[in-house]
Amino acid sequence: MKINIEQALGKNVKVTDKKLVTVIRTNKVNFYYTRDKKTLDNINITISEKKVTAFIGPSGCGKSTLLRCFNRMNDLIPGIKMTGKIEIEGNDIYSPDVKLEDLRKKIGMVFQKSNPFPMTIWENVAFGPKVNGITSKSDLDEIVEFSLTQGDLWKEVKDRLNSSAMDLSGGQQQRLCIARALANKPDIILMDEPASSLDPISTNKIEETISELKNNYTIVIVTHNMQQAARVSEYTAFMMTGNIIEFNETSALFTNPKEKLTEDYITGRFG
């Protein structure tokens, strides 16, 4: 991938300046699952580096679809169509020169339902680095420890790295999935309702993990839970029927929504 001067500059600027650096920028993105079903309608959004951005909105509003556009997971679905442009770190990710594997290595993803591989904990975390060409056992050990520590799981599992990941509890499994995504040393982590199938205690733990991670990673999180969005995110986008209705700093959006629809949604009139 070409080295982007702007991006390099931006990063340098960031250290000295508090100015926000844009990591993801979409430009007039339209998305169709079938020819006549428009799921995303003219999406323009910029997501800043090392911040947590939440997408909220009622079911079917297209927030997950938008998230999946960022690492091109939608490509797997036959019959889809996308127009517009998505730039990550200044590069058009839908350009034919982009290698999917490289893109996805840079963008980790955590899914709604925890999906550890039916392997050992160690193998789960080492999977990403391994498929991306790291073979040395000591390197992998180091990555596994680092990722599990970042995922807030190391203390709990360090003595049983070789036991099956399926023996972990639901919350632990989800944190393992986060650690697994971190093992590729991504810049961005996409989270698709990561706590929706967990109990409150596990959810709390995940949220703590997210708060620790936001110092080092750009995080985009899709959530149904408005309190969660309010707790973990710095920016929130409210989406409805494929449109971004309002995008603002989280505190501003929740306390002083500019749009009537946003207000109705966050006060629970629909959704």
Add this chain to the structure above:
Amino acid sequence: MSDKNKFRKKIERNNKIAASVISISGYGVILSIVALFAFLLYETIPLFYSASVTKTVSVPSNKNSKIIFGDIDSYKELFYSINEKGIVSYYNVKEKINSGNDTIPLLDNEKIILSEKSTTSIGRIAIVTDMGRIINIKIGMRSDFVKDKRNIVPTFEIENNFNIYGSNKDSSFGISNLSYDISSDGNKFWSWLDNKGNLYLKIFNSDSEQFLDYNLSKQTSTFGLTALIIDTENELLIVGNNSGELFSFDISDPEDVTLKGNWKSSNNKITKLAFLIGGNTLIVGDSKGEVESWFQTRGEDNQLHFSPINKFKKHNSAVAQIIASPRNRSFLTIGENSSVHLNFSTTSTTELEFKMNDHSIVYGTFTPKSDGIILVDNKNNLGVFNLDDKHPDVTLNTLFNKVQYEGYNEPEFVWQSTGGSDSFESKFSLIPLIFGTLKGTFFAMLFSIPIALLGAIFVSQFSSKKLAKIVKPTIEIMAALPSVVIGFLAGLFFSSLFEQNLMLIFSLSLFGPLLMILGISFFGFIPERIRRNYPSWVDIAFVFVLMCLVYIIVSTTVYPLEHLFFNGNLKQWLYSSLSVTYDQRNSMVVGFALGFAVIPIIFTITEDALSNVPKSLSSASLALGASKWQTVKKVVLPAAAGGIFAAVMLGLGRAIGETMIVLMATGNTPILDLSPFNGFRALSANIAVEIPEAPVDGTLYRILFFTSLLLLTFTFIINTIATFIGDKLRKKYARF
């Protein structure tokens, strides 16, 4: 309210009915499987029953006159004995009454000292008297039906007699041994030893209607001959002496009897000789009680020699009698101390030991159907025994071990259940059949596993949904193809196609995949931006065109290659250079056809297993930057391992049990040969082939049940392993 109650009751009643019907059917399935096993066992187990004898009657006899012969009709109803005074007395075994006498006309004071019946012609008896006469009689048993009741009526006839001493009657002269036989073309043979050890042979030549006399003692160059026997095919006269030597005379030409050979068979005096049915196996008994079987094998000089084959259980005293069964390869050996052994030559076992009483036995014979034994002791006690030994030729050893059959130079695994004549020695080794099943299965799996697995991986993971929707049902239809159709095509069409295009088939299966892989890897050079935009049928079209291209390339180069390397004909070259014979219906053809039947099973189950791996797992892998192939290899395949294993095992089970294809597409030759160019006979096909030869409750019938039991057990074990290991793998890899 009452309506509601009624409704609820109705639901409850229906629930109960449904529950009981379902559980009855469920238990019914299990029960029927168990019943099937039990029935197969029930039909099989009698194979391994040991022989037993039960005494049926003691026939009363006149204690004053020594009995020298006894026999019974084939229904075991009318017994008769001949005593030394020439009285033939009939005894109705059923009604336990004497039913008349016949008399052999003897001279004054003449006594019968020996008798011998022909082994091949029923009821023909030669009798030797102390005055040197041989009297030939014929006692027939006719069954008359009076008011639907069977009545056995004896017929008695004196055929001829002659004096073997000539004119000079010498009281010190006597006959110690006699062998008598009538050949199928009417030649009669008498051979005897006198008490001076001289050997005589008298032949009645039915062509010239003349008697021929031979004194053969000089040719043996030794004295002290002690035993003799004419074989049942009337080709050999075997004589033994008191130092354990045997001499064989060729008597096949009545005009020219010559000494053929001699060999040492024992260190002791030969006391008794007998040929078993078929005239191949010679049983030798000696004065130390040793019993050994011999038959002719081809030696290094390519000549037939008698070789020792099996030793049977030793008697504690000299062998006094050896009696061959008229129906099978059973024989009785009787020691001087009255011990009776029932032996079977093929299995080399002594099945039974018993005693009639403590007196020594002077005469014994099998009943005409070999289902009974008649014994006479020196106190004139007559015993008729029932013999229950229906399957003497089957033991676990003969089924699963090498056996040296008559005419074979060494022990071998042979399956040859029936032959041209009644005296055929059945060869029931299951090893060639089991081997055949495994061989067919091996080639079928060799062909089907790669195709089915790769196909399933392609359809479930790589192909477009549209294509999968066409391919999957098509392959499922393949499973519905009657195996007789596949077998028919394979046996009549593919086998000749293979034979005519052997080189092409080989080259295609070798170079075809290589060239295909080369061609397909060109895809990698097409830039992704172009690849992404073409419709999915382009893949298929490309592969199709590639296949045609590969075929054209291979088929045009193959014949020059064949000329260059194999002198123009691979088949001939195989034979001349590697001495590999090529059968038209061979294991390759079967592998192909059977594979065709197995592919749908493996494909369908594998495809299901792969498709059932949750999308979330492959998404996780892809999201981590793994390529499609890495995802399949590292995540999907391990997660589906249980299902894939089960698929392969079920395919294996189908291949083992499949009958029609292996029946039609092989030559059904039960041979042990690893060559893919030979046919084989599978267990399943064997059942189909042998059914017409297997009378109900016969040995073959029960062996076929045994093989069905084996097949069922095989498939049962394989399916159990499939389920068991499949479950384990599923537990290990597929807990999602």
